[in-house]
Structures are given as C-alpha cells and as structure tokens.
Amino acid sequence: MQGGARGDFNPRPPFQRSSMQTPPPPTLTPNSIIRAAPAPWWHRQRKALLLKRRYADQFEKSGNAKVAKQLRLCSESEHLVACTSCGGSWWVLYRCGLRCCPICSWREAKKRQEYLAQICKQLGKPKHIVLTIPRWMGEGPEGIKCLRDAIAKLRRRELFKNCRGGALTIEVLPKPDGWHIHAHLLVDAPYMPWKQLQNEWSDIIGVKDPHVSIQAAECDAARRYVAKYAGKSIVAEVGDPAIVRWFEAIKGKRMWGTFGAWFNFKLVEQPRNDGKPCFVPGCLLCGAQKTVVPAESLPNILGKGWRDWCTGALSKMDWSRPLPEVISFLSREEP
Ligand SMILES: [Zn+2]
Numbered sequence: 001m002q003g004g005a006r007g008d009f010n011p012r013p014p015f016q017r018s019s020m021q022t023p024p025p026p027t028l029t030p031n032s033i034i035r036a037a038p039a040p041w042w043h044r045q046r047k048a049l050l051l052k053r054r055y056a057d058q059f060e061k062s063g064n065a066k067v068a069k070q071l072r073l074c075s076e077s078e079h080l081v082a083c084t085s086c087g088g089s090w091w092v093l094y095r096c097g098l099r100c101c102p103i104c105s106w107r108e109a110k111k112r113q114e115y116l117a118q119i120c121k122q123l124g125k126p127k128h129i130v131l132t133i134p135r136w137m138g139e140g141p142e143g144i145k146c147l148r149d150a151i152a153k154l155r156r157r158e159l160f161k162n163c164r165g166g167a168l169t170i171e172v173l174p175k176p177d178g179w180h181i182h183a184h185l186l187v188d189a190p191y192m193p194w195k196q197l198q199n200e201w202s203d204i205i206g207v208k209d210p211h212v213s214i215q216a217a218e219c220d221a222a223r224r225y226v227a228k229y230a231g232k233s234i235v236a237e238v239g240d241p242a243i244v245r246w247f248e249a250i251k252g253k254r255m256w257g258t259f260g261a262w263f264n265f266k267l268v269e270q271p272r273n274d275g276k277p278c279f280v281p282g283c284l285l286c287g288a289q290k291t292v293v294p295a296e297s298l299p300n301i302l303g304k305g306w307r308d309w310c311t312g313a314l315s316k317m318d319w320s321r322p323l324p325e326v327i328s329f330l331s332r333e334e335p
C-alpha cells in the first residue's frame with residue numbers, strides 16, 4: 001500500500017495549512033525524481049474501474065448475480081490463496097478474468113497484442129486484412145459462425161494459395177439494429193490486389209461491394225501497429241446497455257486464433273535480465289509447484305475435515321477483503 005490514497009489517512013501538519021506563502025517550487029535533483037512514486041494503478045485505471053461497476057449493475061439487472069459479483073470484486077478486493085502442500089496462505093489482488101471485464105480484458109489484450117506482435121515480426125510479407133459482413137440482424141453467435149465459415153472458404157481460394165497462414169481476430173459489436181461483425185487477419189502473403197480480394201469476398205458472402213481492406217505492414221513500426229490494432233480489447237466500446245447481450249453472444253466462442261504455418265505458435269518467454277522473476281514460481285512459502293489454490297476451493301479439494309486443516313488467516317473463514325484505498329478513490333469526485 002503506497003501512493004496517493006494514503007494521504008487521506010495522514011492529514012498534513014497544521015503549520016502547512018496556515019501558511020499563506022506559496023512554497024518555492026521543489027528543485028528536481030536526480031534523487032527527488034527517483035523518489036517521486038508513480039501514481040498507483042487504480043489512478044490510471046479509474047475510467048475502466050468505474051465502467052466495470054456500471055457493467056456489474058447491468059448484469060445484476062439482467063438477473064446474472066454471479067457475474068455481477070465477480071465484476072464488483074475484481075480489482076477492488078483481495079482474496080486469500082492457500083498452498084495445499086504446506087498449508088500456508090496469503091492475500092492476492094482478485095481478478096475476475098471475465099471477458100466482459102474492462103480491466104481483465106484489457107490485460108488479456110496486452111498479452112494478445114504481444115503474441116500477435118511476435119508473429120508479425122516473423123512474417124515474411126505481412127498483410128493486414130479486414131473483412132466485414134453487412135449488419136447482422138440475426139443472433140450474434142450465428143453471425144460469428146457465418147463470418148468464420150466465409151473466412152475458411154476464402155482461405156481455400158486461389159488468391160490465398162501462397163498465403164502461409166497467420167492470425168485471426170474477430171470483433172463483434174452490438175448495434176441498435178443488429179451486430180457489426182468483422183475480422184482482422186494478419187497473414188504472410190505476397191501481393192494481393194484489393195479488387196480481387198473484394199470480388200472473392202463478395203462472391204462468398206453474396207453481397208455486392210462488401211467492405212474489405214488490405215494493407216502491407218513491412219517496416220517494424222507497421223508490424224507493431226497492426227498487431228496492436230488487431231489485438232485490442234473492444235469491451236469498453238460495447239457500452240452499458242449492450243454488455244449483457246454481447247457477453248452472451250460471445251460465450252464459448254473463440255474470438256481469435258492462429259492458422260496455417262502459425263497454428264499453435266508458442267511465445268518463447270523472453271528471459272529477463274533485471275534479476276526479478278516474471279512469474280510466481282509456485283508457492284511463495286514452500287516453493288511447491290501447482291499447489292496454490294483460492295481459499296474458497298479448499299472445501300472441495302480437501303473434502304471432509306477441511307476445517308481442521310485451516311490455520312492462520314485461513315481459519316478465520318473470511319477469505320475475501322475489500323481494498324479500501326481503491327474503493328475510497330473511486331467514490332471520490334472526478335479529480
Ligand atoms: Zn476483472
């Protein structure tokens with residue numbers, strides 16, 4: 001716990017308040033620059049946190065209390081985790097991991113963008129293709145299937161004969177009159193005339209002059225740009241009124257993936273040279289691997305007698321606690 005929120009609990013000494021003089025501007029020395037702590041993450045993610053709360057309200061209204069609760073707790077509470085090997089426990093920031101969560105989906109998007117950037121880096125002739133279908137009036141999931149099937153057909157056409165594969169992301173946005181559905185393809189393919197691509201797409205989806213675009217992305221900056229663009233999160237764009245409908249439509253659907261030569265491409269972890277581990281190597285206390293579980297799953301894992309097993313914080317049976325600094329920051333007026 002550090003940063004701005006602390007100020008609430010530590011009122012300034014009175015002599016500072018009564019002083020009418022303007023204090024001289026602080027001199028920035030290399031030391032004071034180092035000491036200036038960056039704003040805590042909840043300051044930077046205020047908008048996303050507030051949107052998350054509004055989305056939670058929408059799920060509550062629609063009768064999905066479970067998702068509403070997960071969204072409310074996400075990033076605003078800590079959960080106790082326990083190691084089933086040594087019995088130790090500690091608190092971690094709770095993340096819901098839901099696709100409809102503005103915070104979690106943004107974090108997922110960062111990983112996806114990095115993954116796509118690594119693929120793009122290695123494509124010989126990278127092309128970014130956007131394929132759109134007209135406003136979809138039917139159910140969302142059918143629209144997604146229709147787009148997927150059409151892309152599969154396109155990939156079998158002569159135009160794609162020299163395409164070595166790549167990655168694909170699908171974006172679905174609810175509109176008042178239906179769904180806006182399109183796909184981004186990052187492919188390794190030689191020159192592809194736009195008109196020919198449009199003709200093929202038109203023929204497959206049975207629509208005259210559909211919206212398609214193709215751009216080459218050969219320099220490093222362009223590769224990074226298209227990876228970022230194709231991998232972005234659209235959760236914030238969905239908006240409060242449509243979030244429940246959108247979440248239902250994408251349920252169980254894979255919205256991105258790789259194909260051809262890039263099918264199942266694995267990211268090789270970049271070794272870090274700052275000496276810090278980039279992931280928690282199993283249990284913080286005993287070092288055992290794959291033994292750390294959320295405390296609430298202990299009864300299921302341990303079965304009968306699980307209570308006898310609980311010591312320390314675990315035995316309080318209170319396995320979730322709010323993060324007061326985040327909650328008080330969010331209840332304040334817009335800074
Ligand atoms: Zn979340």
Ligand SMILES: [Zn+2]
Pocket residue numbers: 083084085086087088283284285286287288291
């Ligand atoms: Zn342990």
